[in-house]
Amino acid sequence: MSLDARTQGLLLQFLLSCFVFLSSIEEGSAGITSSFIRSEWPSVDIPLENEAFAVPKGYNAPQQVHITQGDYEGKAVLISWVTADEPGSNKVQYGKSENKYQYTAEGRMTNYTFYKYKSGYIHHCLIEGLEYSTKYYYRIGSGDSSREFWFETPPKVEPDASYKFGIIGDLGQTYNSLSTLEHYMQSEAQTVLFVGDLSYADRYQYNDVGLRWDTWGRFVERSAAYQPWIWCAGNHEIDYFPYMGEVVPFRSYLYRYPTPYLASKSSSPMWYAIRRASAHIIVLSSYSPFVKYTPQWVWLKEELERVDREKTPWLIVLMHAPIYSSNEAHYMEGESIRAAFESWFLHYKVDLVFAGHVHAYERSYRFSNVNYNITSGNRYPVADKSAPVYITVGDGGNQEGLAARFIDPQPEYSAFREASYGHSTLEIQNRTHAFYHWNRNDDGKKVPTDSFVLRNQYWGSNGRRRKLKKHYLRSVVDGTAK
Numbered sequence: 001m002s003l004d005a006r007t008q009g010l011l012l013q014f015l016l017s018c019f020v021f022l023s024s025i026e027e028g029s030a031g032i033t034s035s036f037i038r039s040e041w042p043s044v045d046i047p048l049e050n051e052a053f054a055v056p057k058g059y060n061a062p063q064q065v066h067i068t069q070g071d072y073e074g075k076a077v078l079i080s081w082v083t084a085d086e087p088g089s090n091k092v093q094y095g096k097s098e099n100k101y102q103y104t105a106e107g108r109m110t111n112y113t114f115y116k117y118k119s120g121y122i123h124h125c126l127i128e129g130l131e132y133s134t135k136y137y138y139r140i141g142s143g144d145s146s147r148e149f150w151f152e153t154p155p156k157v158e159p160d161a162s163y164k165f166g167i168i169g170d171l172g173q174t175y176n177s178l179s180t181l182e183h184y185m186q187s188e189a190q191t192v193l194f195v196g197d198l199s200y201a202d203r204y205q206y207n208d209v210g211l212r213w214d215t216w217g218r219f220v221e222r223s224a225a226y227q228p229w230i231w232c233a234g235n236h237e238i239d240y241f242p243y244m245g246e247v248v249p250f251r252s253y254l255y256r257y258p259t260p261y262l263a264s265k266s267s268s269p270m271w272y273a274i275r276r277a278s279a280h281i282i283v284l285s286s287y288s289p290f291v292k293y294t295p296q297w298v299w300l301k302e303e304l305e306r307v308d309r310e311k312t313p314w315l316i317v318l319m320h321a322p323i324y325s326s327n328e329a330h331y332m333e334g335e336s337i338r339a340a341f342e343s344w345f346l347h348y349k350v351d352l353v354f355a356g357h358v359h360a361y362e363r364s365y366r367f368s369n370v371n372y373n374i375t376s377g378n379r380y381p382v383a384d385k386s387a388p389v390y391i392t393v394g395d396g397g398n399q400e401g402l403a404a405r406f407i408d409p410q411p412e413y414s415a416f417r418e419a420s421y422g423h424s425t426l427e428i429q430n431r432t433h434a435f436y437h438w439n440r441n442d443d444g445k446k447v448p449t450d451s452f453v454l455r456n457q458y459w460g461s462n463g464r465r466r467k468l469k470k471h472y473l474r475s476v477v478d479g480t481a482k
């Protein structure tokens, strides 16, 4: 039976209304302040004797095993571990099949004192020349005390390489931290982008500072021994204690968590870059000088020039203090780094800037404030297609608890905010699209809460864009852009 003209007209009107309504949801001009209120778990550190910090059995057994990318391209891995009783071996045996270790690499050993605490023997060993997309098994330690682990190398650096990153910040070592870590490990992400504030050992005094660095190393080993964690330093890494005679910033952190900074021509382990699969990841230090002419400023300027979006379409920046956060905690602490680098982020079309520091979750729309200056009177952030999405994931679960007070009303740049613990994942599909999720720890359960499809800032706006269906182009993120 055919519809008459009036019915057809009404149907058309209805469909049109639906389209406009759905489009307005996608454009999401109003931000969301989540009404979820979590019941607080105790924000206290897990006791020293808890099994979460278990010391591996055996004399001088390697502990606190963790790995990170060891070069610029993902063909090297830097393996670190600690031995407690004696220096032991610096060797790593490794190979492509279990229990068959064809290769051996020799590392180096170091140690340090912090007040009267003497660290264990800290080993770092670089293994190079690895094949891409390959599972490697490795063994460290000797005799009955040796331990075996494995990791998988990333795919070759090329524009359509898919890859899944996890993002964790401000982790600490509480029961909430354990929940975050366990949920992250269910995510099947392949590498952690860690946005600073590792152990919160600096909340302790005297010898306990060193002891809590050790417990944290044993705590994260369950993940960090099997996949690289890309390190970025936060304020809790500063470890500045004049009353204990400890005044060298980042001392414990630098002894324990090396980075492949030389590979990206950096002069400091505090800031560096790596390329992994289809991503170029730039790590900045919020607590090292970054104003014009300083080494970090000069390095970043040169590194941004080296980014080749034809090879690595995804440009991701990590830093500790967020630039666009509307939480009362640490409000505007990222303003000085915004003034230094925001115009570069726009010019080079950075896709994402991940930060921590604020113990809550928040995601921005694409906004910028580069028109602000001290005489123009332009002082409000505006929607800007060239801007990255800024995401704060300082919600790992440390002993300082949540930052629950957001500024009201929610500013226009803020798309979603919630004071809960959790972690994020970024699943890169190809050069044009990635899926992003933030997963809340909801009293022990992992609950996907904020998610969107991200369109690449470089490839999303060239000829390929026209081949995609129109609705794919209207991602939530781009919604506020004019």
Ligand SMILES: [Fe+2]
Residues within 6 Å of the ligand: 170, 197, 234, 235, 236, 320, 356, 357, 358
């Ligand atoms: Fe922090």
